[in-house]
Amino acid sequence: MTLTLLLKTYFLVRKNIKTCSSYFLSHTESTYFKHSIASKNIKGDDLEILAWVITNFYVEGSVGYYYSWQNRKTNFDLSNTPIDKDFDARKEQFESLKHTLEILNSKTKSFSGSVFPWTWIEISSHEILKCMMTLTAYDMNAHL
Numbered sequence: 001m002t003l004t005l006l007l008k009t010y011f012l013v014r015k016n017i018k019t020c021s022s023y024f025l026s027h028t029e030s031t032y033f034k035h036s037i038a039s040k041n042i043k044g045d046d047l048e049i050l051a052w053v054i055t056n057f058y059v060e061g062s063v064g065y066y067y068s069w070q071n072r073k074t075n076f077d078l079s080n081t082p083i084d085k086d087f088d089a090r091k092e093q094f095e096s097l098k099h100t101l102e103i104l105n106s107k108t109k110s111f112s113g114s115v116f117p118w119t120w121i122e123i124s125s126h127e128i129l130k131c132m133m134t135l136t137a138y139d140m141n142a143h144l
Contacts, residue, residue: 015049016115022052023115035082039089042096048111050100051123057093058082058131083138094135094144101128 018041025037038056041049058081084090100123108124115121136144 015046018049019052019115022049022056023119026052026055032082039084039093042093043099045103047100047104047109047123048114048121051109051111051121052114054097054100054123054127054131055121058134081134083134087139087141087144090135090138091144094132097128097132097135101125101132104128 022038022041025034028034034056035058038053041053042057044050044053084093104123104125107126108122110120110122112120
């Protein structure tokens with residue numbers, strides 16, 4: 001076998017492991033466990049892997065819809081969410097999501113036969129933006 005073929009095989013196996021583990025992770029009940037694993041894998045350029053990762057990133061990622069940016073007195077509680085308390089970690093996650101949004105270059109992208117022949121996953125700018133809004137809403141830090 002040539003080195004090129006070995007490297008291609010290695011990366012294909014690695015991708016399959018990531019997508020398969022993310023698929024099974026998406027079927028667990030623990031929001032904190034899902035986020036813990038997903039937050040470590042949010043970086044990258046492979047949209048299929050990122051679609052699975054974002055599915056697990058913030059299961060309850062829609063707080064942005066319930067908050068009025070003009071009315072900062074609106075109270076909502078994010079203390080029972082898996083959002084990282086560390087600002088630098090949140091900023092890094094925000095930047096990774098921003099990068100994903102940039103490489104998506106469309107509203108959605110679907111992957112049929114992802115993991116198993118009967119499964120499919122979709123990555124959408126809508127879901128990415130919901131995660132970004134959740135990170136921002138955590139403490140309304142203007143530097144994020």
